[in-house]
Amino acid sequence: MSYQELAGIHVTLSDGVATVTIDNPPLNLADATLLPSLRAFIARVRHDSDVRVVVFDSADPDFFVAHGDMGFIIDPQTAVEAAGAAIAAVPDAAVPPTMNLMQVVHEEVRSLPQVTIGKLVGLARGGGNEFLMALDMRFAAIGKSGQAQPETLMGIIPGGGGTQYLTKLTGRARALELILGGELVDAELAAAYGLVNRALPADELDDFVDTLARRIARLRPEIVAAVKTAVNAAAAPVTEEGLTIENEVLTSLFTPDAATLAQKLLAAGAQTREGERRLEEILNATLSEATDGTRAGRP
Numbered sequence: 001m002s003y004q005e006l007a008g009i010h011v012t013l014s015d016g017v018a019t020v021t022i023d024n025p026p027l028n029l030a031d032a033t034l035l036p037s038l039r040a041f042i043a044r045v046r047h048d049s050d051v052r053v054v055v056f057d058s059a060d061p062d063f064f065v066a067h068g069d070m071g072f073i074i075d076p077q078t079a080v081e082a083a084g085a086a087i088a089a090v091p092d093a094a095v096p097p098t099m100n101l102m103q104v105v106h107e108e109v110r111s112l113p114q115v116t117i118g119k120l121v122g123l124a125r126g127g128g129n130e131f132l133m134a135l136d137m138r139f140a141a142i143g144k145s146g147q148a149q150p151e152t153l154m155g156i157i158p159g160g161g162g163t164q165y166l167t168k169l170t171g172r173a174r175a176l177e178l179i180l181g182g183e184l185v186d187a188e189l190a191a192a193y194g195l196v197n198r199a200l201p202a203d204e205l206d207d208f209v210d211t212l213a214r215r216i217a218r219l220r221p222e223i224v225a226a227v228k229t230a231v232n233a234a235a236a237p238v239t240e241e242g243l244t245i246e247n248e249v250l251t252s253l254f255t256p257d258a259a260t261l262a263q264k265l266l267a268a269g270a271q272t273r274e275g276e277r278r279l280e281e282i283l284n285a286t287l288s289e290a291t292d293g294t295r296a297g298r299p
Contacts, residue, residue: 016217023059031069032082065128102160130160140187159250
């Protein structure tokens, strides 16, 4: 199976483990380049009997996947074009009409027969964190990682499965806290809340994940399949109905006001390397400015 021509990712194979390194400069955005490539990879690896574990990491030490491209908010046509590219990448796979592109990619990776592991160094916000949550397991580097669902501060809601995945992982109360508050969560709090399996010292993360992945890869495929089937039966499933509701609510919020807010955020430095390091500061300042302006205009 060949994975070499996929833009935005590099794939290496060793001892039953496929390591997918996300490399989509300048920010590893979930955009019209990365999403179709991820979908194409997922479709191919599903049928690759030589791969028993898939590890996702990043070539960028600052960003795992920064978040979804804010251009999708400003110009919905770019999202339509990205979806078209993703469909073209896997033309024989049906796409539910009630789900958006991110939901489709995340659900497809979530349904892989292989065990999937996320190795988090750097920031994963929005669609980046949703992709991470769709994996079977996640491990985060202490002092290096951060996770957030800041969409409410952008005038929308998490729409790549985030409302569903986050609630299943952390529980209703913590999901409401993280989604409505938009807080950046460090590795220790992420582990305490159940967002990641473990928070590990940064210099121990590679060895831990590599050892775990290779240990699982040595198991017979039928053992892994049986474990995933049994555990999935015990866990409350994410349903297409829930994802449909999420997508309907999200779509209703793609308004001119949301596009204007997105343009203000970009002007303030969002989707630049420096701005993304302090994105919560930019989001809160822009939201406060917009709120103060609305209040000032009241009679």
